[in-house]
Amino acid sequence: MLASVYDWVAPHVSRYRSPRLLTAKVLELAPDACELLDIGAGTGLSIAPYVNSPRFKRIVGVDPSAEMLSRCRRKFASVELHQGTLEAVHADLGSPFDIVQSCGAVEHIPDLAPFMGRVATLLKPRGHFVFTYEPEMLFSIRQSPNTPHIGTFGRERVFRRTPHDVQATLRRVGLTACEDLEFTAYLGLVHHLVIARKLPNLFEHIPPAASEERVDVLVDAPGLRLERIVSTGQATPPGQWYDQDTDEWVLVLRGRGGIRFEDSPDIVALRPGDHLLIPAHRRHRVEWTAPDQPTVWLALHYRA
Numbered sequence: 386m387l388a389s390v391y392d393w394v395a396p397h398v399s400r401y402r403s404p405r406l407l408t409a410k411v412l413e414l415a416p417d418a419c420e421l422l423d424i425g426a427g428t429g430l431s432i433a434p435y436v437n438s439p440r441f442k443r444i445v446g447v448d449p450s451a452e453m454l455s456r457c458r459r460k461f462a463s464v465e466l467h468q469g470t471l472e473a474v475h476a477d478l479g480s481p482f483d484i485v486q487s488c489g490a491v492e493h494i495p496d497l498a499p500f501m502g503r504v505a506t507l508l509k510p511r512g513h514f515v516f517t518y519e520p521e522m523l524f525s526i527r528q529s530p531n532t533p534h535i536g537t538f539g540r541e542r543v544f545r546r547t548p549h550d551v552q553a554t555l556r557r558v559g560l561t562a563c564e565d566l567e568f569t570a571y572l573g574l575v576h577h578l579v580i581a582r583k584l585p586n587l588f589e590h591i592p593p594a595a596s597e598e599r600v601d602v603l604v605d606a607p608g609l610r611l612e613r614i615v616s617t618g619q620a621t622p623p624g625q626w627y628d629q630d631t632d633e634w635v636l637v638l639r640g641r642g643g644i645r646f647e648d649s650p651d652i653v654a655l656r657p658g659d660h661l662l663i664p665a666h667r668r669h670r671v672e673w674t675a676p677d678q679p680t681v682w683l684a685l686h687y688r689a
Contacts, residue, residue, distance in 0.1 A: 401571045403517040404431045406578055407488050410564075411435075414513050414580070415484060418442040422482045422507060424471055424516075425490025429457035429464070436461050445482075447474055471503050481509045489576075491518035492543050497551070502558040505583065514560060514581045521545035522575055548577055555581050556602040561590060584613065587638060591615050591679050614682040616642060621670035628668050631686045636660040640680025643672040665689070 408431060415421070419441045423432050426446030435441045445465045448454050454466050467474040485504050494500045504514050522528035522545075530545050546554075552562050560581040570576035584590065584601055592599060594617045604611040621627070626647055635644075637659050643652040644661060647668040653661060663669055665688075674680045 402568065403488050403570050403576055403578070406566075406568060407431060407486060407515060407517055408434045410578065410580060411484055411486055411515050414515070415440055419483045420480065420509075421445070422447065422478065422485045424485065424487040424504070425493075426457055426464075426466065427453045429461050431486065431488040432457075432461065432464060436464065445478060447471055447478075471500060475503050475507075478507060481507055481512065483509055483512050485512065485514045487514075487516040489517055489519070489570075491516055491551075492520075492545055493541055495542070495544055497544075497546065497554050498557055501554050501560065505558045505560055508583055510583060510585045512582065513563075515579070516581075517570070517576050517578045518551065519543070519545060519570070519574060519576050520551070521547050525575075528574065551577070551579070555579075556600070557605045559583060559603055559605075561601050563590065587613055587681065587683075591681065592617065593679065594618075608688045610686045612682075612684045612686070614684055616640070616671070616674035616680040616682070618674055618676040619671070620673050626668040626670050628666055629663070629686070630665055632665050632689050633663040634660065634685040634687075635663065636683040638681040638683060640675040640678050642674040642680050642682070645670055645672045 411421070412434065417440055420443040421432075421435060421441060423444070423446045426432060426448045427450070429446065432444055432446060435444055443465070444463070445467070446454070446457060447467045447469070448457075449468065449470055451468050454468055457464065458466055467477060485507055491497070508514060519528065521530055526532060528545060533543070548565065552565070555562055561584050562579055562581045564578075564580040566578040568576060568578060584603065592615065595615075598619050599615040601613045602610060603613055635655070637655045637657055639657055641654065641656045643654050644663075645652045652672050655661060
């Protein structure tokens with residue numbers, strides 16, 4: 386029933402804005418000979434602007450609904466379509482993509498980390514993941530974790546998450562959000578549009594100044610986590626000490642900083658190329674980082 390009315394209801398009745406905003410961003414990002422994957426392709430609303438564009442070499446759509454894909458196939462015969470979840474069809478999708486997009490599907494994924502991890506493996510080194518989703522909104526009855534999904538008339542399960550949780554999941558799988566836009570999607574409901582990408586170079590996406598350190602998780606595996614940390618003059622708050630369950634090895638790639646251990650009065654000054662091993666439960670703090678330039682660290686947390 387939903388498939389038969391979706392193409393008319395979404396743009397004309399609910400004034401669903403997400404496909405238009407998402408495709409506009411994708412058209413800004415798409416390289417020539419772009420290979421694109423659409424997760425949750427549905428009837429094809431979010432791939433329509435690309436089908437006749439010479440910039441797109443390959444367009445692939447994935448959706449669990451056979452009825453939705455049947456309508457998409459009738460409209461866009463040249464698009465490669467796969468029925469099933471991303472988990473089910475992942476192995477059949479072939480070469481990686483310049484852009485993976487998903488319009489309004491993320492909130493229907495029960496376990497987000499494995500899903501995001503599969504997306505990361507499907508991206509080319511400088512590829513982008515562009516997606517919209519309906520978040521959990523504090524003090525909103527219509528966007529609480531347990532409220533039925535309005536857009537599918539309550540027929541589909543919904544797993545709303547806070548933007549903080551979504552961004553944290555991206556970092557866990559080695560993706561970093563370049564842009565996060567909040568907007569009204571339809572019927573007064575707030576959605577987010579996110580552009581995320583892999584971190585192909587450790588010196589890319591370095592903020593010149595920020596109120597907080599930036600932490601990008603490069604590898605997150607059992608017993609091991611590798612982070613890139615960018616400091617712009619930050620230090621550990623007075624009186625606070627880190628006391629970690631894991632060993633940590635830190636390396637300064639750019640800039641400079643000073644680390645102090647609670648059991649020593651000396652400050653260990655680190656410059657580019659300097660590294661330091663911090664054993665588990667040896668209390669320490671960052672006394673200072675360079676105020677005049679970003680300091681880029683690699684931090685490896687592991688269990689010995």
